[in-house]
Amino acid sequence: MKLILWDFYEDLSLSFILVLLVPIAIACSAGAIPGIIEHRRRRRLEEALPEILEAMSNSVGAGLGIEQALHEVSSTRRDETGSLMAQAMKRAKATTFNAALAEYALLTRSVMIQRVMNLLSAAIEQNAPLQEVTNSMSVEYDRLNKLVNMREKEMTGQSFLLIMLMCLLLPVIMGFMFGAFATGAGGAYFGNIHGWMITFHILASAVCVGVSGRMLGRMKQALWWAPFWGALSSLAYIETFAGVLAGLG
Amino acid sequence: MVSTQQEERDLLYSMRALQVLVGSGIGLETSMHIIGRGGYGVISDDFADILTNLGRGARLEEELAKIHTRSKSTSYRRFINTLRNNVANDTDLLRSLEQQAEREEEERNDKMKEYIEVLSGLPTLMLTFGMLGPIIFGSVAVIPLMMSGDNPFIDMGTLSAAAGCFGPSLILSVIAMAFVGMRAHTQDPGV
Numbered sequence: 001m002k003l004i005l006w007d008f009y010e011d012l013s014l015s016f017i018l019v020l021l022v023p024i025a026i027a028c029s030a031g032a033i034p035g036i037i038e039h040r041r042r043r044r045l046e047e048a049l050p051e052i053l054e055a056m057s058n059s060v061g062a063g064l065g066i067e068q069a070l071h072e073v074s075s076t077r078r079d080e081t082g083s084l085m086a087q088a089m090k091r092a093k094a095t096t097f098n099a100a101l102a103e104y105a106l107l108t109r110s111v112m113i114q115r116v117m118n119l120l121s122a123a124i125e126q127n128a129p130l131q132e133v134t135n136s137m138s139v140e141y142d143r144l145n146k147l148v149n150m151r152e153k154e155m156t157g158q159s160f161l162l163i164m165l166m167c168l169l170l171p172v173i174m175g176f177m178f179g180a181f182a183t184g185a186g187g188a189y190f191g192n193i194h195g196w197m198i199t200f201h202i203l204a205s206a207v208c209v210g211v212s213g214r215m216l217g218r219m220k221q222a223l224w225w226a227p228f229w230g231a232l233s234s235l236a237y238i239e240t241f242a243g244v245l246a247g248l249g
Numbered sequence: 250m251v252s253t254q255q256e257e258r259d260l261l262y263s264m265r266a267l268q269v270l271v272g273s274g275i276g277l278e279t280s281m282h283i284i285g286r287g288g289y290g291v292i293s294d295d296f297a298d299i300l301t302n303l304g305r306g307a308r309l310e311e312e313l314a315k316i317h318t319r320s321k322s323t324s325y326r327r328f329i330n331t332l333r334n335n336v337a338n339d340t341d342l343l344r345s346l347e348q349q350a351e352r353e354e355e356e357r358n359d360k361m362k363e364y365i366e367v368l369s370g371l372p373t374l375m376l377t378f379g380m381l382g383p384i385i386f387g388s389v390a391v392i393p394l395m396m397s398g399d400n401p402f403i404d405m406g407t408l409s410a411a412a413g414c415f416g417p418s419l420i421l422s423v424i425a426m427a428f429v430g431m432r433a434h435t436q437d438p439g440v
C-alpha cells in the first residue's frame with residue numbers, strides 16, 4: 001500500500017500542473033455537491049407545480065377562496081412543497097396573502113415558480129377568473145416539465161458517454177500509444193511529451209465537461225467537476241504510459 | 250448586443266404570461282409593466298425600456314416599432330408586431346397571442362427533437378478530434394527524424410523545431426474540439 005502511494009506521488013510529480021490540480025480537484029468536487037442537491041430540490045418543487053395548480057383550480061372551482069385552496073394544498077402535501085407552503089401560509093397570518101406567495105416563491109429559488117406566483121398575485125389583484133388561470137398554467141407547466149424531463153433523459157446518456165470517452169478512454173489509448181511507440185525504445189522520443197499530453201488531457205476534459213454540462217442545460221454547475229476529470233484523465237494517461245513501459249521492460 | 254437565442258429563450262413564457270394577464274382583464278400597458286419587472290430576460294428589459302420612454306412622453310406604438318426594427322428573431326418580431334397591431338388597430342390580442350403561443354410551443358418541441366438528434370453524434374465526433382490530433386501531429390513531428398538518415402538539410406535544429414510544434418498543435422486540437430462542442434450551446438432550444 002505504502003509503495004503504491006509512493007508510486008502515485010512520483011507519477012504526480014511528472015507535471016507541476018498536476019501537482020496543483022489534484023488538491024483543487026478534491027476541493028472543487030466537494031464544492032459541486034451542494035449544486036447537485038440544490039438542482040434536485042428545485043426540480044422536485046417544479047415537478048410538483050402543475051399538480052398544485054390543478055388542485056388549486058379544483059378547490060377554487062368548488063367554491064373555495066384562493067387562500068383556502070392554498071391552505072388545503074399545504075396541509076395535504078407531505079413533501080417539501082407542502083412544508084414550504086405551510087411556512088409561507090403561517091407567515092401570511094402576520095402579513096398579507098400576496099406577501100406569503102412572494103415568500104413561497106423566494107424560498108423555492110426557482111425562476112419557474114417565481115414567474116407563476118408573480119402571475120398569480122397579479123391575477124388575484126385584478127379579480128381574474130382564478131379557476132381558468134390556474135388550470136391553464138397547470139397544463140402549460142405540465143408540458144414544460146415533460147419537455148425538461150425528456151431533455152434530461154435523452155441527454156444524460158450522451159453527456160455520460162462524452163465524459164467516459166474523452167476523460168477515460170482517450171487518455172488510456174494515448175498512454176498506450178505513446179508508451180509503445182513514442183519512447184526511446186520505440187525509436188522516436190521527442191522531448192517533454194508528458195508535459196504537453198497532460199496539459200492536453202486537462203484542457204480536453206475541461207472542454208468536454210463544459211459541453212456535457214451545456215447538453216443538460218447546467219454548464220456552470222458541471223464546471224465544478226472539470227478539475228476532477230482533468231486530474232483523473234491525466235492520471236489515467238500517466239498510469240497507462242507507465243504500465244506499457246513496465247510491460248515492454 | 251442581444252442574440253436571437255436570448256430573444257427566443259423566454260418568448261413563450263412571456264407570451265403565456267401576457268395571455269394570462271390580458272385574459273384576466275388587465276390592460277396591455279399594465280401587463281407589460283408586470284412583465285417588465287423582471288424574470289423574462291431580454292423581453293423584460295425591452296418592456297421596461299418601453300415603459301420608461303412612455304413616462305417621458307413617447308407613444309407606445311412607436312416604441313414597439315423600434316423594438317420590432319432592432320430585434321433579430323422572427324418569432325420575437327412577430328410577437329411585437331401583434332402587440333403593435335393591437336395598439337394601432339385594436340385587434341383581438343388574446344386570440345392572436347393564443348395562436349402564436351401554440352405555434353411557438355410546436356416550434357420549441359421541434360427544436361428540442363432536432364437538438365437531441367444533432368447532439369447524438371457529438372461524443373464520437375469529439376473523440377475522433379481528440380484522438381486524431383495527437384496521432385497526426387505526433388506523426389508529423391517525427392517525419393524529419395525518419396528522413397534524417399543521410400539528408401544534409403535535416404539537422405538537430407530542424408528535428409527539435411518539428412518536435413517543438415507538437416505541443417502547440419495539441420492546443421489547436423483542443424480549440425477544434427471546443428468549436429465542435431459549441432453546437433451544444435448554439436442550438437440549445439432553451440428548455
